[in-house]
Amino acid sequence: MHMHKLERLWLMIGSGALILFLLVIGVNAFAMGHTPPSDSEILDPTQVDLTAPFDDPGLKKIGENEYELVLVAQAFTFQSNDEIKIPEGATVHFKVTSKDVVHGFQIPKTNVNMMITPGHINTITHTFDEAGQFLILCNEYCGVGHQAMGVPLEVIK
Amino acid sequence: MKNELVVDRHDAKLSMAHLYIAFAAVLLGGIAGLLQTLVRSGTIQLPAGIGYYQLLTAHGILLALVFTTYFIIGFFYAGMSRTMGKFYDQPYRMGWLGYIVMTIGTALTTVMVLLNEGTVLYTFYAPLKASPWFYIGLTLFIVGTWLAGGAMCHQYYIWKKVTHKKISPLFSFMAVMTMVLWFVATIGVAASVIFQFIPWSFGWVDEINILLSRTLFWYFGHPLVYFWLLPAYVCWYVIIPEIIGGKIFSDSLARLSFVLFLLFSIPVGFHHQLLESGISPFWKYLQVVLTFMVIVPSLMTAFSLFATFEIAGRKKGAKGLFGWFRALPWKDARFFAPMVGMLIFIPAGAGGIINASNQMNQIVHNTLWVTGHFHLTVASSVALTFFGIAYWLIPHLTGRVLTGRMHQIANLQTILWAIGMFFMSGAMHTVGLLGAPRRTAYTTYQDHPDALGWIPYEVTMAVGGSILFIAILLLMYIITDLAFFAPKGKEDFPIGEVAEAAEKTPVILENWRLWLGIATVLILVAYTVPVIHMIEHAPPGSPGYKFW
Amino acid sequence: MGVLEEKKETVRKVVTTKEGPNLKGTMIAVMLLGGFIVLSWFSVYWLYMVRL
Numbered sequence: 001m002h003m004h005k006l007e008r009l010w011l012m013i014g015s016g017a018l019i020l021f022l023l024v025i026g027v028n029a030f031a032m033g034h035t036p037p038s039d040s041e042i043l044d045p046t047q048v049d050l051t052a053p054f055d056d057p058g059l060k061k062i063g064e065n066e067y068e069l070v071l072v073a074q075a076f077t078f079q080s081n082d083e084i085k086i087p088e089g090a091t092v093h094f095k096v097t098s099k100d101v102v103h104g105f106q107i108p109k110t111n112v113n114m115m116i117t118p119g120h121i122n123t124i125t126h127t128f129d130e131a132g133q134f135l136i137l138c139n140e141y142c143g144v145g146h147q148a149m150g151v152p153l154e155v156i157k
Numbered sequence: 158m159k160n161e162l163v164v165d166r167h168d169a170k171l172s173m174a175h176l177y178i179a180f181a182a183v184l185l186g187g188i189a190g191l192l193q194t195l196v197r198s199g200t201i202q203l204p205a206g207i208g209y210y211q212l213l214t215a216h217g218i219l220l221a222l223v224f225t226t227y228f229i230i231g232f233f234y235a236g237m238s239r240t241m242g243k244f245y246d247q248p249y250r251m252g253w254l255g256y257i258v259m260t261i262g263t264a265l266t267t268v269m270v271l272l273n274e275g276t277v278l279y280t281f282y283a284p285l286k287a288s289p290w291f292y293i294g295l296t297l298f299i300v301g302t303w304l305a306g307g308a309m310c311h312q313y314y315i316w317k318k319v320t321h322k323k324i325s326p327l328f329s330f331m332a333v334m335t336m337v338l339w340f341v342a343t344i345g346v347a348a349s350v351i352f353q354f355i356p357w358s359f360g361w362v363d364e365i366n367i368l369l370s371r372t373l374f375w376y377f378g379h380p381l382v383y384f385w386l387l388p389a390y391v392c393w394y395v396i397i398p399e400i401i402g403g404k405i406f407s408d409s410l411a412r413l414s415f416v417l418f419l420l421f422s423i424p425v426g427f428h429h430q431l432l433e434s435g436i437s438p439f440w441k442y443l444q445v446v447l448t449f450m451v452i453v454p455s456l457m458t459a460f461s462l463f464a465t466f467e468i469a470g471r472k473k474g475a476k477g478l479f480g481w482f483r484a485l486p487w488k489d490a491r492f493f494a495p496m497v498g499m500l501i502f503i504p505a506g507a508g509g510i511i512n513a514s515n516q517m518n519q520i521v522h523n524t525l526w527v528t529g530h531f532h533l534t535v536a537s538s539v540a541l542t543f544f545g546i547a548y549w550l551i552p553h554l555t556g557r558v559l560t561g562r563m564h565q566i567a568n569l570q571t572i573l574w575a576i577g578m579f580f581m582s583g584a585m586h587t588v589g590l591l592g593a594p595r596r597t598a599y600t601t602y603q604d605h606p607d608a609l610g611w612i613p614y615e616v617t618m619a620v621g622g623s624i625l626f627i628a629i630l631l632l633m634y635i636i637t638d639l640a641f642f643a644p645k646g647k648e649d650f651p652i653g654e655v656a657e658a659a660e661k662t663p664v665i666l667e668n669w670r671l672w673l674g675i676a677t678v679l680i681l682v683a684y685t686v687p688v689i690h691m692i693e694h695a696p697p698g699s700p701g702y703k704f705w
Numbered sequence: 706m707g708v709l710e711e712k713k714e715t716v717r718k719v720v721t722t723k724e725g726p727n728l729k730g731t732m733i734a735v736m737l738l739g740g741f742i743v744l745s746w747f748s749v750y751w752l753y754m755v756r757l
Contacts, residue, residue, distance in 0.1 A: 002660050003410070004725045006732045007460050013736070014456040017743055018449045018510075024750065025515045026442065034757070035438035036431045036516045042696035075704050101284055101702050102367065104523050108592020108607050111756045113432060113519040117367055118284060119696030120434035135607045139523035139594035141210065141278055143285070143704025147600035150608075459738055463731040471727060478730045503738055507745045514746070517753050590752065658725070 037114035037124045045118035048072060048099045058082035065090045071136075073116045074099040076145030078136055084153045091127045104139035107153065115140065128155045164650060168238035169554040171252050173640075175231030176551060178260065179224050179543075180636050186219030187629040194581070194622035196599050198615040209598035210276050210705060217279030218270065221535065222298070223263055228543050229388045230255075230305045233332040235550060236391070237309060239650045240326035241316045248312040255304030262297025265290055276705040278596060280378070281354070283370045286701025289358040292350050299343050299350075306336035323664045327408055328395050328652060330667065334415045335387040337669070338380055341676065342423055345376035357701060364698025368435045368691045375426035376684065383422040383451075385535050387415065389542040392495055393462055396546070398653035400492050401485055403469025405653045406461045412666040414454035414461075420676050421451035424683030428513040432522050435694075440687040441515065447683060448513045455506060462499065468656070490559070490567035491651070494545030497571050498538040501578070505533035508586070523596070525618075526589025529582040537578050541571060544632060549648055551639040558646035559639065567635055573628035581621025588614035 003011075029035045043051045049072075057070045058081040069092050072079040078096075086092060096105055098118045106113040107126070114122045128134075138149035164172065189212045195201045196209055203209060234252060238244055244252065268290075269275040275291035313325060313333045325333070349370050356362040394411045398404055405411065427444035430436060470481020486492045508530040512521055521527055548567050552559050589595075593611040601608040665671065 004464070004728060006728045007410075007457075007464070010460050010732065010735050010739075011453070011456060014739055015453060017739060018452060021510070021514060021746060022446060022449055025445075025517065029438065029442065029516050034516050036441060036519060037434070038436060038438050038441065039434040040437070040694070042435070042694065044697045045699050046697070075702075101699075101704065102282055102371075104594070106523065106592060106594065109756070111516075111519045111753060113522050115430075115433045115522075117371075117434055118699045119367065122432075122434040133606055135592075135602055135605050137592075137594060137602060139597070140282075141213075141285075141596045143702070144208065144210065144276075145704070146210070146596075147598040148602075150600075150602035150605065152605065456735075456739075460731060460735050463734045464726070464728050467728055467730045468726050478733060481730055482734075503741055504745075507742045510742060511746055511749045514750075517749055520749060520753050520756070590749075 037122050039120065039122045041121040042119055043097065043121065045097075045099070048097055053095065054097055056081060059084060059086070062093075063091075066093075067091070068093045068095060071096045071105075072099055073097065073103040073105065073138065075101060075103075075143050076138070076149040078105075078138075078149070078151045080151070084136070084151065086128055086153070086155050088131045088155055088157050089127070089129060090155070091125060093123065093125045095121060095123050097121045101142045102140050103142050103149070105136065106139045107134050107136055110134070113139070131155045131157045162239075162650070163647075164235050164238045164554060165243035167249065168234055168244050171244075171249070171256070172231045172235040172238075173551070173554050174256055175227045175234070176547065176554075177640075178263075179227035179231065180547075180633070182219040182223040182227065183629060184633055186216050186224060187626055189213070189216040189219070191622055191626040194615075194619045197597075198619035199599050199612065200616075200619055208273065208276060208705065210278065210596075211270065211273055213596060214270050214276050214278050215267070218266065221279055225385050225535070225539070225543075226259075226298075226302060228547075229335070229384070230302070232388055232391075232543075232546060232550065233309060233335070235554060235650070236328040236395075236652075237312060237332055240328045240652060241312065244308075244312055245315050248308040248315070251304050251308035251311065255301045255308060257301070258304060259298050259301025262294045262299075262301055264294070265297065266294030269294060273705065280374065282374075283354070283357075283365045283367045284699040284701050286358055286703055289355055292354045292358055296347065296350050296355070299347050302339065302343070306340055309333055309336050324662050324667060326652075327405070327411060327655075328391060330412060331387065331391045331395070331415050334419060335384060335391075337673070338387070338419050338422065339384050341419075341673075341680075342377045342380035342384065345373040345426075346378075349373035363700060365701070366692070366695050366698050368433070368695070369688070371430060371433070372426065372436075372684075372688060372691065375429040376423070376680075377426075378429055379426050379448075380422045382531075382535065383418050385539045387418060389495070389498065389539045390414070390458060392542050392546050393458070393499060395653050396651050397462075397492060397495060398465050398469070399651035400489060401466065401469050402473070403465050403653075404656035405659070406465045406468065406656060407659045408655045409660065409662045409666065410457060410461055412662060414457050416666060416672050417454040417457075418451065419672055420679060421447060421454075423676060424679045425451060425513075427683075427687075428518070431515060431518040435691055436687055437690075440683075444683055445513055445515045447679070449510075452506070452510060488564065488568065490564040490571070491545055491549045493568050494548065494571045495542040497575050498541035498545070501533055501541070501575070502538040505530065505538055508533065521589060523594055524589035525585040525593045525595050528595045529585030529589060532578060532582045532585065537574065537582075541574060544570070547636060548639065549651065551636065552643055552646075552648035553650045555640055555643075556645055556647075557639060557643035558648050560643060563635060563638060563643065566631065570628050570631045570635065573624055573631065577621045577624030577628055579621070581618045581625060584614040584617035584621065588618075 134153040274288035425448040475484040
């Protein structure tokens with residue numbers, strides 16, 4: 001099809017930019033290990049309280065400055081048997097499921113953001129380089145109490 | 158065809174019937190939006206009996222489904238009649254039948270929402286479970302739109318047989334392409350509602366496969382936004398050139414862009430599910446790549462539109478690199494509103510590319526950034542274009558004129574809209590990056606410092622939203638005038654002519670079997686494996702919950 | 706060629722050349738658009754990388 005030479009040039013530049021974007025995120029995702037949260041583990045959504053590790057949600061130290069935080073999302077809170085206090089510089093592996101409806105799991109000012117689907121588990125890892133008061137909130141509408149669904153996460157020096 | 162300069166009286170009635178409902182939806186949806194933003198900024202508390210999420214559900218359904226769909230169908234009937242001639246008997250009757258079915262469905266779902274039986278937001282994600290009548294209303298709405306699409310396709314088919322023409326008028330081709338895209342897209346959500354939600358909400362079935370229902374919804378949900386966008390593109394490609402005294406830059410490239418939209422706007426739903434479990438990173442990334450391909454026809458459109466403006470301007474004697482830009486008819490409301498819509502599409506589209514960028518979605522998903530994004534795309538680019546169309550379409554259909562005074566008021570409306578949206582959407586984008594969630598009522602999460610930091614932005618959103626509401630009231634004034642009180646006369650239905658230099662349109666562009674075939678292959682490639690996986694490796698399904 | 710026809714020839718040369726119409730303004734406009742897209746994309750990418 002006949003195309004004005006400037007249009008052809010524009011589309012080549014435009015497509016080039018799009019390919020560049022795809023390469024940048026592709027390499028970052030698959031070569032540097034930053035694929036979005038896509039856990040494939042499943043469980044019975046009505047048996048969460050009886051299914052390990054969700055039968056005892058909480059904070060567990062698993063390494064030098066490394067923790068696993070298992071949480072159960074349910075309208076309208078994130079259940080944990082421990083206070084969520086982590087030392088500065090710690091790497092935390094979040095592991096979350098839902099007892100009822102779809103919830104969101106986000107920590108503002110970080111890249112921690114994932115969906116929690118009943119019947120599924122989702123996981124994400126984050127290193128808290130700086131001390132401060134963080135917030136774990138639900139960002140997927142889950143009912144009338146949705147705006148109350150948030151728990152603090154403290155990173156101490 | 159110069160002798161088809163006026164839409165037939167009966168077709169005009171069918172078209173107007175849709176526009177009345179469209180603008181009623183704008184008013185009701187707009188009231189909801191104003192209340193929402195006043196709540197979120199901590200300015201007011203809702204009176205007992207109205208829930209925030211109930212308002213939000215109404216806002217989404219009325220504006221994103223009712224306003225858009227009714228306007229689009231009304232616009233398409235008028236344009237097809239204008240360019241192909243009076244609707245033949247059967248398609249005409251199918252059009253009215255579709256209208257009746259759509260409206261029964263809309264009324265049913267709206268009543269359920271008002272009764273607080275469907276406070277599930279317009280995405281109605283499982284396992285939140287609404288009344289079965291909520292879903293039945295939605296089903297009737299969709300079936301009604303199928304009848305409307307069927308009417309248009311049938312009209313197109315008869316026209317081809319009667320005229321023996323290989324190439325249809327550009328407007329009609331684009332209208333049919335949009336409805337074909339809609340058919341293919343709605344298959345997904347219809348399947349989910351009919352085979353999953355309705356049996357489950359009646360209690361005939363105890364469990365629902367959540368991931369599958371979300372996937373079927375977003376199979377529909379992405380092309381839905383192109384269903385909104387393409388009619389705006391019809392205005393920009395076909396109508397604006399005539400208004401500015403120019404010519405359509407290239408008929409072939411315009412048709413090609415629509416073909417590309419059919420191909421690439423559907424197999425991309427995963428970019429709305431990037432942070433969900435149960436879908437592998439590979440399939441997510443594949444659909445991200447396909448998503449980036451659907452950006453190309455919009456890049457083509459940007460060039461075509463600027464070229465149309467430049468050629469028209471230079472022909473009128475405009476000088477220099479940008480004289481043609483100044484020479485555009487800025488005082489003409491029929492141009493100004495869609496043009497502001499076009500300009501807003503620049504940040505709108507840029508935001509969309511960011512949203513779809515795989516792991517970058519973690520920065521923005523479910524934050525107010527997303528809300529800011531779609532208030533630019535559908536609520537500005539598309540909405541302003543639709544308003545701009547209404548300014549000439551309504552008087553054309555009702556036998557009245559768009560007076561000079563109405564041009565001025567309409568231009569004021571456009572300016573207020575842009576200002577309001579600048580504040581509201583600008584604040585939404587910013588506070589979204591700071592992590593403020595969307596679809597959430599007023600809260601400070603017990604005075605958490607993060608949430609307290611969002612308040613100034615939420616107040617800015619309320620300021621912008623209030624300006625927008627004033628603009629909506631202005632719009633209602635204009636529309637009411639144009640429909641019922643403006644002086645009688647003849648208002649043109651502008652349809653552009655193709656530039657002489659443009660080459661002949663290849664017939665292959667109207668080869669529906671070919672393009673539908675390719676679209677089907679792409680959908681199967683993008684979805685078959687991951688969908689089979691989510692059926693075979695499904696956890697036990699979920700019962701329903703009514704948390705409102 | 707009469708005077709009027711000569712005038713028409715001159716006007717047409719400004720608007721259209723053998724390679725097609727003068728679309729320099731269009732090219733600049735779309736390049737600015739593209740620049741905006743690239744700038745905003747890398748800004749958010751940078752934010753993503755900083756928060757890693």
